Amino acid sequence: MTRAHEIKNRIIPYQMLYEAISGTHSLVENILPDHGIPSLRMGLKHIKSVINDFILKEREGLPVIGHHFAFPTEFLYAFDCVPVCIEATSYLLSALLPDGSEPYYDLITHWGHPFHTCSSQKGTMGMTLDDLFQFDAIITPTAPCDNTYASYPFFRFHKKIPVITPDLPFLKEDKSYPYLGEQIKLGLEELGRVIGQEPDYDKLRRALEIENKIFSMQMEIFELKKTLPCPVENMFNAMAAAASIYLSGRPEKITFYEEMLSIAKQRYTRKEHHAGEEKIRSIWPYMIIFFDLALCEWLDRELGMSILFDIFNYNFAEPIDTTSDLETMLNGMAIKTMEAPMVKQSAEFYYSFIDECVHLAKEFSADCYVFTSHLGCKQFGSVPQILREALRDEVGIPMLLIDLDVGDKRMTSEKIIKDKIKLFAQTLL
Ligand code: SF4
Incomplete structure (x- = not known):
């Protein structure tokens, strides 16, 4: 059910995002050579169209529904x-706006929210405090972390959002x-009551089927990353993380993966690295x-350092059976939700995370x-030292630890990060 809206724009940050993406996309199109950073060019093009x-x-x-990334976007279709x-909105704006999401972190901090909580939530909280987002409802599973538990009550109790x-x-x-x-079914039904719609499971099924089609391409790209040199540029990790939210359950995501897979295969055949020589595989x-x-x-161009993958690019849930009954x-x-990045790692003890890291280091x-x-x-503060020891003892490779806030450049600056990585790289070459 749609409702006529005379009120002001309820998703102003999406307007900001659209403008920031359009500006960056136009720079990428007009300044970079044709073959320059294809994942950035294609990712921005598709995300811009979806926004x-x-x-x-x-x-x-249409109702505006906020959700935690641990409740996959396609479920909302x-x-x-x-x-x-x-979370994705805070961080995509942090990447694209000149001042990042910092003004909104400050807004919510000055309101009284602890500064040391996760900036992925703080950005959107600040925007909502300022009424730039006006949500009709929000849905989040009770995962993956204390920050989620501690931050979402703000929306319910202060902003009175269901x-x-x-x-x-x-x-x-x-x-x-x-x-x-x-629980997911009950959640969707409750959400439906709040926004005045019945969950349409056929529509949901179609969105899940799009995700199923993408799975095999994701696995092929992942497999190709085992080759030396890695045929996928570092920027793909960022764009694939953004695609996993903004393009989720949509045909644009199929196109994005088809394009990337084709480029990765060409580079693989030619034994080509995106930016010259691959010297370090991280x-x-x-x-x-x-x-x-x-x-x-x-990292690709100056240090020849490949980022083979980050947390959003090595956790893949199997395709979902959409051909049987609703329960299946x-x-x-449910399996996909529990295998989601960060949920998988944070909802249990770290033995399996450490084992997986050791295994991935060898495989790749x-x-x-x-x-x-x-x-x-x-919840991850205690892991680095144990992981470092495991990688040293089991694989014989070192680990660099960088303390920072991944969405707030004021805590550890770009210069400090680059200096640390440069020094670390020198010890490897
Ligand atoms: S698991 Fe970490 S990065 Fe992810 S939302 Fe929680 S605190 Fe933020």
């Missing part, structure tokens, strides 16, 4: 709505998936640095790890 579609839909009066990922919270179990056992599947087991995406290209589909959705012939220890991620 524009959201802006038009908001004007038609059970409704006619404008989805807004709370916040729906499907319960996500910690245990990864057979009984967990039907339980979470039921794995970033947590996040890349969102406030400075140019760092990806700098919900079960698949990594020369080193770079661990970005994000201020908000308290």
Whole structure:
């Protein structure tokens, strides 16, 4: 059900995002050579078109639904709505605006929210405090971290926005998936009541089928990264993370992956690296640095350092069975939710994370790890030293630790980060 809207724009940050993406895209198109950073060119083109579609839909009066990235965007295509990922919006703006999302971190901090919580939420919280976002409802599973638990009540209690919270179990056992599947269904039904729509499971099924089609391409690209040199540029990691939210469940994502796979295959055949010579192969087991995406290209070009993948690019859930009954589909959705980046790592003890890191280092012939220890991620604060020891003992490779806030350049500056990586690289060459 749509409702006529006389009120002002309820997604002003999407307008800001659209303008920032348009400006960057036009620079990329007009300044870079034809073959320069294809993932950036294609990613921005598709994201721009989807954001524009959201802006038009908001004007038609469709409900604006906020969601945590741990509740995959395509699940919201059970409704006619404008989805807004709370975390991705903070970080995409942090990457594209000259001042990043910092003014909004400050706004919410001055309101009283602790400064040391996750900037992925703080940005959108500040924007909502300022009424730049006006959500009709928000949905988040009870995961993946304390920051989520501590931050979302702001929307419910201060802004009086209905916040729906499907319960996500910690245990990864057979009984967990039907339980979470039921929770997702109840969550969608409750959301439907709030916005005055019935969940349309056929529409949802079609969105999930698009994601299923992309899975095999994602796996092919992942496999190609095992080759030396890596045939995929560092920037792909950033664009694939953005695509996993903004293009989720949409045909634009299929096109993006078809284009990237074709380029990766060509480079693989020619044994070609995006930016000349690959000297160092690194794995970033947590996040890349969102406030400075140019760092990806700098590492490729200046240091010959490949980022093989970051946390958003090595966690893949199997395709969801959409051909059986609803219960089976919900079960698949539950598995995908529990395998989502950060949920998978944060909802259990770290043995499996450490094992996986060791395994990935061997499989992908990594020369080193770079661990970005994000201020908000308290639950990950104890991991780096254990991981460093495991990588040294089991694989014989070093790990660089960088303390920072991945979305706020004021905590650790671009210069300090580059100096640290440069020094580290010298020890490897
Ligand atoms: S980055 Fe860390 S603190 Fe922020 S949402 Fe993810 S798990 Fe939570």
